[in-house]
Amino acid sequence: MRQGAKPKPAVQSMTGYASGHRSTPAGQLALELRSVNSRYLDLVFRMPDELRSAEPALRELLGSRLQRGKVECRVSLRADTAVRQSGAEIDEAAFKALSDSIQRIEQRMPGLARPSVVDLLKWPGLFGEPVAIESVTPEVVSLAGELLDAFVESRVREGARLALLILERVGQIEALVAGLVERSPQLLDAYQTRLVERLEAALSASPSAAALPREETMARVRQEVVAYGLRIDVAEELDRLETHLAECRRLLAGHGPVGKRLDFLVQELNREANTLGSKAAAVDLSSSAVELKILIEQIREQLQNLE
Numbered sequence: 001m002r003q004g005a006k007p008k009p010a011v012q013s014m015t016g017y018a019s020g021h022r023s024t025p026a027g028q029l030a031l032e033l034r035s036v037n038s039r040y041l042d043l044v045f046r047m048p049d050e051l052r053s054a055e056p057a058l059r060e061l062l063g064s065r066l067q068r069g070k071v072e073c074r075v076s077l078r079a080d081t082a083v084r085q086s087g088a089e090i091d092e093a094a095f096k097a098l099s100d101s102i103q104r105i106e107q108r109m110p111g112l113a114r115p116s117v118v119d120l121l122k123w124p125g126l127f128g129e130p131v132a133i134e135s136v137t138p139e140v141v142s143l144a145g146e147l148l149d150a151f152v153e154s155r156v157r158e159g160a161r162l163a164l165l166i167l168e169r170v171g172q173i174e175a176l177v178a179g180l181v182e183r184s185p186q187l188l189d190a191y192q193t194r195l196v197e198r199l200e201a202a203l204s205a206s207p208s209a210a211a212l213p214r215e216e217t218m219a220r221v222r223q224e225v226v227a228y229g230l231r232i233d234v235a236e237e238l239d240r241l242e243t244h245l246a247e248c249r250r251l252l253a254g255h256g257p258v259g260k261r262l263d264f265l266v267q268e269l270n271r272e273a274n275t276l277g278s279k280a281a282a283v284d285l286s287s288s289a290v291e292l293k294i295l296i297e298q299i300r301e302q303l304q305n306l307e
Contacts, residue, residue: 015037016035036069045075054075173269176291
């Protein structure tokens with residue numbers, strides 16, 4: 001890796017969760033991130049209207065780290081009992097200073113009228129200004145940034161677990177394909193031999209067969225059998241299956257979003273399995289073809305949750 005280059009993100013699941021809270025001047029701030037699988041990145045924000053100003057920054061923050069998944073961001077703000085958003089609070093320090101000043105003035109000027117309640121209410125700085133909820137916006141974005149690391153880590157852990165499950169199925173398919181590679185030539189030869197014997201028996205019982213020399217007849221029979229054998233040969237399908245499986249391993253060992261590319265490979269695996277199944281009936285490989293399709297479907301199900 002080049003010096004200063006950022007490490008590529010590991011394979012992630014689209015399932016993740018993280019939550020946290022923070023004390024602010026306006027009250028207790030709570031934020032929750034959760035995600036499930038989705039074809040694209042779908043960001044949903046649930047928060048008080050007063051904090052909607054944080055949404056653009058949150059959207060940019062989440063989009064910089066996530067590629068796919070339906071991500072729900074919940075934000076709530078609960079005012080502390082000592083903080084009231086509707087109305088002013090007495091500034092205790094200012095009130096004490098004012099009270100001390102009044103006492104000193106009365107000592108020096110005993111006949112001076114005491115200030116009324118209305119006068120006190122108008123005194124500058126006696127009441128603290130109510131905290132505006134909008135001022136919490138930077139705290140929301142900051143808390144989301146802290147939680148995003150834990151959120152991504154949870155998706156990475158789940159992604160690693162899914163990758164192991166997929167690799168387990170890939171290994172089973174590779175073992176199955178290896179067995180088919182080993183068995184298919186012998187099975188094909190045996191099938192061709194049985195087919196020649198049946199055709200030879202049928203020709204021997206046919207009156208019209210006597211019109212052609214036996215050697216010429218059998219040569220044509222063998223030629224047709226070989227041509228049919230080429231049509232039902234599964235070597236190419238097995239080669240492509242091995243290639244696709246190797247690419248699956250390469251992607252899962254790499255970094256970044258791989259779900260869409262793996263989904264394409266699974267489609268190709270399924271295509272080869274279908275072709276193999278249509279040919280396998282002739283050479284006694286039907287059960288292996290069915291097992292192959294089951295394993296491919298199990299991989300496809302796990303892939304639905306990979307980013």
